[in-house]
Amino acid sequence: MKKWTKAVEKPGGRSLWLRIKSVGKDCSGAGVIELLLIIVVLIAIVILFKDQLMNLADLIFGDMFEKAESVF
Numbered sequence: 001m002k003k004w005t006k007a008v009e010k011p012g013g014r015s016l017w018l019r020i021k022s023v024g025k026d027c028s029g030a031g032v033i034e035l036l037l038i039i040v041v042l043i044a045i046v047i048l049f050k051d052q053l054m055n056l057a058d059l060i061f062g063d064m065f066e067k068a069e070s071v072f
Contacts, residue, residue: 046053
């Protein structure tokens, strides 16, 4: 049984229908885009919560250094 759509041949050799079907399947570079989006989101979080992150780091490292001095 023939399909109701007839493949239209283009100079590249692949039919138009096959090229349309393969558009969503090409995932080359998707990993790079995802990695860049993750980095952008992390940078935005750091910029937005810079003061809170610095206070948290000071609290953690200050407590760690006080306990380390008591051991040595």
